[in-house]
Amino acid sequence: MTTTRPTPGAVRPGSVTVTPLGGAGTSALVDTGRARVLVDCGASPDLTAFDASTLDAVVLTHAHPEHAGGLAALVRRGFAGVLAATPDTLRMADIGLRDDLLSRREDEGPAAAAERAADDAGAGSPDDPAGEAIHVRALGIAQEFDAPTPIAPGVTCTLRRAGHALGSAWAHLDVDGAGTLVVSGDLGRHGHPLLRHPEPFTGADAVMVEAAYGDGRRLPSDDRDKLAHIVFTTLDRGGTVLVPAGPVDHIATVLFELARLHRVGCLPDGVKVCFDGPTGLDAVDVWRDALLAGSPELRPEVLALGAAAWDVGELVETRSASESRRLLADPGPRVVIAGPHHGDGGRVARHLRALLPDARNAVLLQGRSPVGTAAHALAEGATEVRVGPDVVPVRAEIGRLPGMTTHADAGEIVEWLGHGAEPAVTYVVHGTPDARRALRDRITGTLGWHAEIPASNTALDPAAGAPR
Numbered sequence: 229m230t231t232t233r234p235t236p237g238a239v240r241p242g243s244v245t246v247t248p249l250g251g252a253g254t255s256a257l258v259d260t261g262r263a264r265v266l267v268d269c270g271a272s273p274d275l276t277a278f279d280a281s282t283l284d285a286v287v288l289t290h291a292h293p294e295h296a297g298g299l300a301a302l303v304r305r306g307f308a309g310v311l312a313a314t315p316d317t318l319r320m321a322d323i324g325l326r327d328d329l330l331s332r333r334e335d336e337g338p339a340a341a342a343e344r345a346a347d348d349a350g351a352g353s354p355d356d357p358a359g360e361a362i363h364v365r366a367l368g369i370a371q372e373f374d375a376p377t378p379i380a381p382g383v384t385c386t387l388r389r390a391g392h393a394l395g396s397a398w399a400h401l402d403v404d405g406a407g408t409l410v411v412s413g414d415l416g417r418h419g420h421p422l423l424r425h426p427e428p429f430t431g432a433d434a435v436m437v438e439a440a441y442g443d444g445r446r447l448p449s450d451d452r453d454k455l456a457h458i459v460f461t462t463l464d465r466g467g468t469v470l471v472p473a474g475p476v477d478h479i480a481t482v483l484f485e486l487a488r489l490h491r492v493g494c495l496p497d498g499v500k501v502c503f504d505g506p507t508g509l510d511a512v513d514v515w516r517d518a519l520l521a522g523s524p525e526l527r528p529e530v531l532a533l534g535a536a537a538w539d540v541g542e543l544v545e546t547r548s549a550s551e552s553r554r555l556l557a558d559p560g561p562r563v564v565i566a567g568p569h570h571g572d573g574g575r576v577a578r579h580l581r582a583l584l585p586d587a588r589n590a591v592l593l594q595g596r597s598p599v600g601t602a603a604h605a606l607a608e609g610a611t612e613v614r615v616g617p618d619v620v621p622v623r624a625e626i627g628r629l630p631g632m633t634t635h636a637d638a639g640e641i642v643e644w645l646g647h648g649a650e651p652a653v654t655y656v657v658h659g660t661p662d663a664r665r666a667l668r669d670r671i672t673g674t675l676g677w678h679a680e681i682p683a684s685n686t687a688l689d690p691a692a693g694a695p696r
Contacts, residue, residue, distance in 0.1 A: 253657025289413025316395025391416025434690030442667030474567030
């Protein structure tokens, strides 16, 4: 391995370079000179800057849109290599892809969606959504946890449990003759309602660690009490409780909390819980299969609940666009779950336009939402919010549940790192600039490690390590 620090962006023959992509670094392109591997594939203009046909493999840490939403475009642009992920992540990624493609068609119409997809591809016209999903699914290679697997010439990948979403993993890449790299993906929190803690970092020559919640500690909160109060009082006044949540990101945790309320009577019998989305409750079936199989990812208390874990009483799915329109016209009391969680586009946007002007209704926001989105504006107390082309007055109750997140906070991330030996360099990625700076400083101050915030789309040489 080399010991000198290269010129930023330079790629020396035979060296291993890592290029953060996706703005804040939600993806990483690993180039060994013999192989090219992409870890995660969120939808980003950065991913159009290279020839996708040169990729040997894509590793998915999990199926959330920020990490898997660019797969269809990548395949349209020529990727035909291996798509490596855990079995549950592959199933969830397929569901998320179909949901995104079908939702896009609903939002834009078939002709506009086809034109946009053709622009993504650079030429030609896309297949129908089902066909696109089949093309992506055909590349999938299911990889079990803790099983070293060759995925490209000279590159072996081992996936370790990340505890953030069902099937989520952090990736350990071993490059023959050049060293090892860990990419954290998103790490799960302590006290995740459904999943066990992440397997701890075990060491590597270099590590890329996420900083989504890197700017602080998640304080003890009364979010569960707040959730119960808002659900009960909204239903009591005949309103609708809207929970923005996509099919693969928050739906299982939302239903788990609603099932708890059903068991204690805050969600009365006879009140419908409706999931409105093109793929319906397919993702919940993946969770149910994991429960029936006694998955070691699940917390013991969840396994002990069995089928009651997601029993909300009357649970219905609304798949077709015509069913969704009828749901919009239905009166309360009811609970509606619809994606995406940030509130822009998709079916949740239609529900926001219909429900926000009425004070009988409530909108429940979990965790954090990206700046610039409808959900972020609502969380900040906006009295009117832009939803698509419309500016909508906000009279509904807005319930903020910041503690109901599945992300590790800064202390948990540093604790995860501290289990392993110090790498030559720790790259802090995926988060706001403030969050990345805060986590870098915390890693340096607490662990004494060399940590850097890499620029997006700039090739890094992890073999250069820290200055000594």
